Amino acid sequence: MNNNMKYFLCCILFSALLQIASAQNKTVVFQSDFGLKDGAVSAMKGVAMGVSPDLKLFDLTHEIPAYNIWEAAYRLEQTVMYWPAGTVFVSVVDPGVGTNRKSVVLKTKSGHFIVTPDNGTLTLIAESLGIEAIREIDEAVNRRKGSEKSYTFHGRDVYAYTAARLAAGAISFEQIGAALPNEVVKIPYQKAVLENKKIKGTIAILDVQYGNIWTNIPAALFNQLQVKIGDKLHVVIYQNNPDGYRGKKYEGEMPYSETFGAVANGKPLSYLNSLLQLSFALNMGNFSTVHKVYSGSDWTVEITKAGK
Numbered sequence: 105m106n107n108n109m110k111y112f113l114c115c116i117l118f119s120a121l122l123q124i125a126s127a128q129n130k131t132v133v134f135q136s137d138f139g140l141k142d143g144a145v146s147a148m149k150g151v152a153m154g155v156s157p158d159l160k161l162f163d164l165t166h167e168i169p170a171y172n173i174w175e176a177a178y179r180l181e182q183t184v185m186y187w188p189a190g191t192v193f194v195s196v197v198d199p200g201v202g203t204n205r206k207s208v209v210l211k212t213k214s215g216h217f218i219v220t221p222d223n224g225t226l227t228l229i230a231e232s233l234g235i236e237a238i239r240e241i242d243e244a245v246n247r248r249k250g251s252e253k254s255y256t257f258h259g260r261d262v263y264a265y266t267a268a269r270l271a272a273g274a275i276s277f278e279q280i281g282a283a284l285p286n287e288v289v290k291i292p293y294q295k296a297v298l299e300n301k302k303i304k305g306t307i308a309i310l311d312v313q314y315g316n317i318w319t320n321i322p323a324a325l326f327n328q329l330q331v332k333i334g335d336k337l338h339v340v341i342y343q344n345n346p347d348g349y350r351g352k353k354y355e356g357e358m359p360y361s362e363t364f365g366a367v368a369n370g371k372p373l374s375y376l377n378s379l380l381q382l383s384f385a386l387n388m389g390n391f392s393t394v395h396k397v398y399s400g401s402d403w404t405v406e407i408t409k410a411g412k
Contacts, residue, residue: 128217129190130156132271135164135179136196136259137172144257148194148264151248155268164193171199173224174291174400178309180218181228182379189215192271195225196259207241207262209270209280210288217277219267221258226288235286241266242281293401296321298328303382307341307403311377315390317341317397319405321382329409331360336410337374339384341395344402353403354395357410358384382407 132152138144149161164183168175176197184193198205198221206222213234218226219241241247241262246269251261269275296305296319305321331337341354358372367373369388377383385391392398 128192128271128273129188130158130271130273131160131162131187131191132264132267133162133164133183133187133191133193134166134196134264135168135176135193136166137168137170137176138166138196138259140166144259147257147260148196151260151264152268152271155265155274156272159268159271164195168197171197172400173197173199174227174293175309176220176225177227177229177291180225181232182309184212184216184218184229184233185214187216190217192217192219192267194259194263194267195220196263197225198223198258201258202255205289206284207243207258208238208284208288209241209266209277210238211236211277217267217270219263219270222289224289224291227291227293230288230290235288237277238284238286238288239277239280240282240284246275246280291401293320294404296325298325301329301408303329303407305382305405305407306401307397307399307405308381310392310399311383311385314385315392315394316377316383316385317391317399318377318379318383319381321405321407323376323380323382326376326382326407329407331409333360333362335360338408338410339374340406341397342404342406343398344404354397364388 134148145166152159152161165179176195180195200223208222210218210226213236243262246266248261248265254261294304294306303321305319307317308320309318311318336357336359338357342350343353344350358374361373361375364385364387367387370386372386374384
């Protein structure tokens with residue numbers, strides 16, 4: 105092999121390594137429903153550090169309510185966009201662990217990576233950031249050595265291990281496993297729509313510390329109602345049961361406000377939250393607890409301008 109050929113091959117190898125290094129940024133962010141009462145989260149991080157001690161490990165949250173796939177989907181939607189491209193997220197809310205649900209890595213069009221079971225967790229992030237590609241994790245290669253007989257802790261043995269290898273540049277995205285169609289398992293929910301001067305949406309999440317109600321209704325859509333500060337909204341909240349029954353859980357009027365203090369203590373108000381989505385609260389109170397209103401794909405809301 106002559107020197108020109110050696111130089112050419114070295115350039116190709118260097119370019120390939122550079123692409124791997126630039127695609128991932130050595131950062132892994134963990135999310136789960138494990139809580140922090142035992143060693144599960146620490147075990148995942150230990151596996152990641154065993155792959156590469158140069159990794160930077162962070163937590164999104166480990167306080168997802170047990171088995172709540174919808175909330176896992178929402179927390180990714182709430183958070184991923186604020187992290188640099190190349191960040192690898194591990195999301196483990198996996199009530200079907202060990203079953204035939206697929207273990208995947210989704211690469212978003214924004215350049216983020218999500219390592220997770222494809223069980224609905226990717227519902228919202230796939231819509232908001234788009235799907236660049238999805239690959240199924242090949243556990244024959246991307247699984248912690250010696251864990252082959254462990255069937256109930258894929259977060260440690262498969263997801264943390266694969267995420268760490270990807271983030272560290274030990275593998276490329278293409279080496280994760282076989283390519284899948286650009287589709288994910290989706291949780292059905294009421295998307296925010298305006299129909300006949302009424303906005304329908306989902307109660308996406310609670311501001312859990314305070315009991316405020318956050319919807320998926322964005323400011324741009326809400327503004328089409330032409331509501332001004334101080335105008336009142338008529339708000340109706342429903343919970344849809346699995347048998348198809350739609351139960352009304354709250355109905356009332358509240359002013360649209362810029363600040364909580366615009367109403368008296370204990371009184372309701374509507375406002376735009378930090379994500380610029382329509383929300384409801386009780387000033388110095390807990391709306392969720394008082395009115396027994398919660399969140400998820402089964403909770404819907406209808407908004408009209410009061411008196412219209």
